[in-house]
Structures are given as structure tokens and as C-alpha cells.
Amino acid sequence: MERRTKQRQAIRSVFLETQRPLSPQEVLELARARVPGLGLATVYRTLKGLLEEGFLVPVELPGGTPRYERSGEAHHHHFLCRVCGKVYELQGCPQGVEALVPPGFLAEGHEVTLYGRCSACA
Amino acid sequence: MERRTKQRQAIRSVFLETQRPLSPQEVLELARARVPGLGLATVYRTLKGLLEEGFLVPVELPGGTPRYERSGEAHHHHFLCRVCGKVYELQGCPQGVEALVPPGFLAEGHEVTLYGRCSACA
DNA sequence: AGAAAGATGAAAAAATCTTCTCAGTTTGGT
DNA sequence: ACCAAACTGAGAAGATTTTTTCATCTTTCT
Numbered sequence A, B: 001m002e003r004r005t006k007q008r009q010a011i012r013s014v015f016l017e018t019q020r021p022l023s024p025q026e027v028l029e030l031a032r033a034r035v036p037g038l039g040l041a042t043v044y045r046t047l048k049g050l051l052e053e054g055f056l057v058p059v060e061l062p063g064g065t066p067r068y069e070r071s072g073e074a075h076h077h078h079f080l081c082r083v084c085g086k087v088y089e090l091q092g093c094p095q096g097v098e099a100l101v102p103p104g105f106l107a108e109g110h111e112v113t114l115y116g117r118c119s120a121c122a
Numbered sequence C: 001a002g003a004a005a006g007a008t009g010a011a012a013a014a015a016t017c018t019t020c021t022c023a024g025t026t027t028g029g030t
Numbered sequence D: 001a002c003c004a005a006a007c008t009g010a011g012a013a014g015a016t017t018t019t020t021t022c023a024t025c026t027t028t029c030t
Helices: A006-017 A024-032 A040-052 B006-017 B024-032 B040-052
Strands: A056-059 A067-070 A077-081 A087-090 A106-117 B056-059 B067-070 B077-081 B087-090 B106-117
Touching: A006 A024, A006 A040, A006 A067, A024 A040, A040 A056, A040 A067, B006 B024, B006 B040, B006 B067, B024 B040, B040 B056, B040 B067
Parallel strands: A077 A106, B077 B106
Antiparallel strands: A056 A067, A077 A087, A106 B106, B056 B067, B077 B087
């Protein structure tokens, strides 16, 4: 992760300009608009580098597909559209999440995921 | 899913006696205590049948591993131990989860997942 | 501009997880 | 007890997703 190539710039740009978590496949499709011919291997290699460098963090969501988003964002949660499969970011956090922790258990974090139809698919 | 075999009884019993969602691998290990030599293919076949029959429902959780739990339980959420990997059931539901839904989006359900250490691993 | 190290794309290989195949076993009905 | 249908275990085969390999380009430094 040392050189500045158009592939890496394109992938980084995709995350800077897209306000939702992306899967490797989505990254490939979005970045190909800037770098035609971009390979999936490069996407995986670059994602790995951006994770190590701390630019990205993995998003913990149900459903096999791993997704990544920019690190450093405010605490937030996600909405998964069951029609188009896209994940959106939600603002805010419900009250009393930590109150669900049973005695003796130690909670280190939580994720809230809403399911349904996004505005485009409703 | 018609005959009553000891394999199927064992797998069903495992779910009746275990108060947490189980992955196919966990089912295999727990059921082998009753039926030594139980095969993974039988676990998958039986899980499929129990899902179709409505005895089980899939649990939507982050992390590739699919898990299943008995259907018909009251609305609840889950705790995933990062040490041992087990998933536990939590009682209750935070206030205001549905309030996070953006205008134009249609929420059909939600999942709250807490992460941390279970009482055995804390 | 030239050279060396690094990066890329395509395809092969790996790593997983789930389903299928099939010979042998078990179940349920008679 | 007998039989046909259903089920099982083991391994092969599939289906996916991610990583590796390698010959060929690019970037960066001099």
C-alpha cells in the first residue's frame, strides 16, 4: 500500500463519495466507472490495505456479504433493504440497548439493523 | 421429513433443550452426544426439514455462520460472545427502534445484537 | 529517460460451506 | 418377519468468496 495508483484512488474515492457501506462487489462496480477493466483481485487487495491503514472498518451485518465503511463516523446503525440489498446508514441509537445485557455478561458494543424497503423500493 | 429416526429426534431435542441459537456445526456436536456417528449431511437435511415444517427459524446475525432457533418465541434479541462464539438470547427490546427509520423507508423488522463476553468468558 | 520495486488483471488455486450421490441401513405398514 | 420406501453416513461435487500466482504494466527515484 505504498504507491498512488489510479485504481487505489478510485476505490478510495468511491468510499468518500458513497454514504453507505459497500461490499467488495459493489466497490468493483462503482470503481469501474472510473477505472474500466479494474479487477476484483485489486479490489480485495486494496480493501485489505485500507482496512489495515484504518481508513475503512468492517460493518457487522446479518447476511453473508461483508461490507465496509469509512472509519471515524459517529455512532450509527443500518437499514438493509430486502429488495435491492443496499445498506443505508441511520442516525441515532435507541435508548436502553445496554440495559438488555444479562448480569455477568460484559457488553463491548452493539449493532442495530432495521430491515424493510428503502425509499426507492417502497 | 416423514419418518421418525433417532437422528431427527436427537436434533429436535437439541433445540428443545438448548436455549440459544445454534449453527449447523453446533447442532452436529450436540446431537452426536446422543447419536454417535451422526453425519453433517443429515444435520443439514434435518435443519432444512425443520425449517420447512416451521419448527425452526433462521436467526439474522452478523458473522457468516447461519444459526437457527425454535420458532414461536417472544420477540427478543441476541448477545454474541466474541470469545467463545456462542449466541445467547436476550429478553426485551430497546425503546424507539422504529424511530430510526428515515422518511420514505418502510421498516418490516429489526435485529439488535450485543457483542462482548458472556458470563463464562468474562 | 532508465531502472527497480511495486501494482495490476486474469486465471488458477484455496478455503468454506452446502448439497448431491449412492450403497447400505432403518422404519413403518402388512 | 418381510418389503418397499425413506433415511443415513461418507465422500464427491457444487457453489461462493477470497487469495495467490505470474507475466506484464506503472510508478517513483535518480
